[in-house]
Amino acid sequence: MLVKEVTDILEELAPLAYAEDFDNVGLLVGDTNIEVSGILVTLDTLENVVDEAIENNCNLIVSFHPIIFSGLKKITGKTYVERVVIKAIKNNITIYSMHTALDNSKDGVNAKICEVLGIENPEILIPQKRTIKKLTTYVPEADAEILKNALFEAGAGNIGNYSHCSFVNEGTGSFQAETDANPVKGNIGEIHFEKETQIHVTYQKSQEGKVLNALFKNHPYDEVAFEVYSLENTNQHIGMGMIGTLKNPMEEMPFLNHVKKTMHASGIRHSNLIGKSVQKIAVLGGSGAFAISAAKAAGADVFITADIKYHQFYEAEDQIVIADxxxxxxxxxxxxLLVDYLTKKIPNFAVRLAESKTNPIKYL
Known part of the structure; x- marks a missing residue:
């Protein structure tokens, strides 16, 4: 199995198109066309993780956080980032990062937190905008069904629990083929009128390459007329954070103790307790202060996240308990999550959970 085949599987779970603009995801070190001997899954790629990969004959490291976040101007080994890159290259190890692509996946980081904590019926807290696109094209009536089916096969036309969704209009198109054209209909130098079908389909942003390839491959014209729009419709399957409910309400302190024990937290920093039962929970893995207002607006009793600054705890305003x-x-x-996913997808392949410690924070 090649690195490209493994990353294609990972992108079914978390398409890179949904990563945040500031992020650095995908293959960071190595070649997509080399044969994979083994996969090591880690949260962070540090030198001890690369050593573990070497020891276990794993030449592909799948890392949540990207080891290269901003550009490297020098690779001299003076920083931990440079040392990791040098060691990986010397030992022919590839490094692939998922980060916010997995954060935004409905089956990703936040879904796993909900599963661990027993939060039921989770939904996306902050849906990502402009992830649904719409294609409009024009095709001779006789070719319309063939083209529509090709677009459906490429992933267009899926809306929620429905597939093969489209809308069509009938009309007359006109065009004149100029000297260098190769017209399927009409003659060079003459205005031609053709009975055409106007096709409208929507698709996910991550599928755009496949959908447009299907359009060009199956459209009979040498020049394809088409329009692509990014829609403002909310996509409930892609975005940051999740919100769901506990099967049985709990008091605030027992719930926080449950979180501390279940999430193996050495301590919890939290805002004022407000003396009401807890049932609706919002979660956001990693730095989640930006989602405080969304958690409050969604009616969450508790918001579980990390990296909250001193003044940001005031934003709870006795409406919600913020738990860092x-x-x-x-x-x-x-x-x-990633080990289980890859093991199910490629059951006869060596997928290992990294044992190296990577948490940089220690507690006294």
């Missing part, structure tokens, strides 16, 4: 359990602690089970 630690960055590593919110994301630690991501490794297990």
């Amino acid at each position: 359990i630690g960055h590593y602690e919110t994301e630690q089970f991501t490794k297990n």
Whole structure:
């Protein structure tokens, strides 16, 4: 199995198109066309993780956090980032990062937190905008069904629990083929009128390459007339954070103790307790202060996240309990999620959970 085949499987779970613009995801070190000897899954790629990969004959490291976040101007080994890159290259190890692509996946980081904590019926807290696109094209009536079916096969036309969704109009198109054209209909130098079908289909942003390839491959004209729009429709399957409910309500302190124990947190920093029962829970792995207002607007009783600053706790305003359990602690089970996913997808392949410690924060 090639690295490209493994990353294609990972992108079924978390398409890179949904990563945040500031992020650096995908293959960071190595070649997509080399044969994979083994896969090591980690939260962070540090030198000890590369050593573990070497020891276990794993030449592909699947990492949640990207080891290269901003550009490297020098690779001299003076920083931990440079040393990791040098060691990986010397030992022919590839490094692939998922980060916010997996954060935004409905089956990703936050879904795993909900599973661990027993939060039921989770939904996306902050849906990502402009992830649904619409294609409009024009095709001779006789070719319309063939083209529509090809677009459906490429992934267009799926809306929620429905597939093969489209809308068509009938009309007359006109065009004149100029000297260098190769017209399927009409003659060069003459205005031609053709009975055409106007086809409208929507698709996910991550599928755009496949959908447009299907359009060009199956459209009979040498020049294809088409329009692509990014829609403002909310996509409930892609975005940051999740919100769901506990099967049985709990009091605030027993719930926080449950979170501390279940998430192996060394401590929890939290805002004022407000003296009401807890049932609706919002979660966001990693740095989640930006989602406080969304959690409040969604009616969450408690918001579990990390990296909350001093003044940001005031934003709770006695409407919600903000619980900062630690960055590593919110994301630690991501490794297990990825190992389970890859093991199911490629059951006869060596997929290992990294044992190296990567949490940079220690508690006294």
